[in-house]
Amino acid sequence: MTFALPDDLAEWLAGSADGIDQGRIPATDLLPRLAQAGLARIGVPQALGGSGGTVMDAVRAVAAVAQESLAAAFVLWGHRCFVEFLARTPNHVLRDRLLPDLLAGRVAGASGLSNVMKFLAGLEPLQMTVRPEGEALVVDGALPWVTNLRGQGFVAAAAADPADGGPAMIVALAHDDPGVHRSADLALMGMRSSDTASLRIEGVRIGRDRIIAANAPEWLPGVRPTFIALQCGMAIGLARRSLAEAGGAGGAGRGVLAAPIAALGARLDKIVASLKAGLDSGGFVARPAALFELRIALSEIVFEAVALELQAGGGRCYLDGPGKGFARRWREAAFVPIITPSTVQLRTILDAAGKAA
Structure with a gap:
């Protein structure tokens, strides 16, 4: 459905x-x-x-x-x-x-939790610190890549390591907090109207009422399935569009592609069904590796789908006018594997667990 x-x-x-x-x-x-x-x-x-x-x-x-x-x-x-x-x-x-x-x-709303998702998997340290100052908290650090930092107003989630010890916490930082500095938009190859920039956090003083989660390691596994499943939705939609374009392309000799297009579509449907089953059962909370494997598989399917679109479209895909939509989808496909956690990071986690995909 x-x-x-x-x-x-x-x-x-x-x-x-x-x-x-x-x-x-x-x-x-x-x-x-x-x-x-x-x-x-x-x-x-x-x-x-x-x-x-x-x-x-x-x-x-x-x-x-x-x-x-x-x-x-x-x-x-x-x-x-x-x-x-x-x-x-x-x-x-x-x-x-x-x-x-x-x-x-x-x-x-900006999800600045890519760093902590990698931290949770043991891939990198936290890049933010927080220290108490009276009844307030003072936050310092940087978030190098955050999407949806809308200039007219944003709130970003960030994970910070307490200077006085204890578990990392998740806090909410607002665009107008003194000490929150947004960079210019990152010079991406595409995806330019996504308000993607970096944040520099310098002595930002917030109240404890800004704490989203006081114990990030305990809280994050519960939200991680949604975080990654919504990323899977991006890959699912792109793959479906490229398969639809491939299936709709006419011309001599294109009939030979019907079978691989149908086969890839069936693989995609199977992964979507597995994603739904894991989300409905809550199984991805205790067994995130299964969700990681689906994310990796979807990244691979995206590349196969745009390749089939190119083969079905032939030379017109390389023409600036007729091929404009395909060229965008080709760039979009290149973005899917590097969304944090990237497929390389996910493979690293799986390999460390003895479950290489």
Whole structure:
């Protein structure tokens, strides 16, 4: 079962996808449109202002956006992850204060937890520190790559290592906190209208009411399945679009591709079913390796799908006009394996556990 975008959003994304990829469409236009269509509310309990449903429903929404624009899906992923962090925080005061503006798209949510996801897997140390100062907390450090840092207003989740010992904590940092410095947008090959930049955090003083999770190692495994499953939605949508383009290409000699297109589509459907089963059962919390393997497999399927699109389209894929959509999807496919945790990082984790994919 797939998710259908509202017609007006689907039409706008289809006409704007290249502009979003190359930065010609203002990033400020993107999140409000996604939020107005209700996409940030999917899978969020109705009691919290969401539309209900499951995490898999949110994955389907991300996949539907990715069929038109991976950059737009990337923004939705980061925003929806932050919404999930608030939906699962024990800090209900923070949740109730921030969630209405986030669900409405008035403020952007940025998932700055790539570093801590790698920290949790033993791949790198934390890049942020926090120390108590009276009743407040003072945060220092840097986040080198964060998406959805909307200039008009954002809140970013960040993991920080306490200077006085104890487990790492997750805190919320706002765009207007003194000491929060946003860089210019990163010079990406594509995905330019995604408000992707770095943050420098210098002596940022926040209250303890900004703590999302006081014990990150205990709290993160519960949100990690959503974090990675929504990334899987990006790959699912892109692969489906390339397979659809490949299947729709006509011309002499293209019939020989029908069988591999169908076979890859069947593989994709099987992985989607496994993703749904793991999310529905909650099995990915205790056994994240199974989810890592699905993420790796989806990255491989994306590359096979765009290769089939190229073969089916032939020379027109290399022409600037007719091949513009394919060229964007080719770049988008190159982005899928490097989203943190990257496929190399996931393979490293699996290899260390004796379960190399």
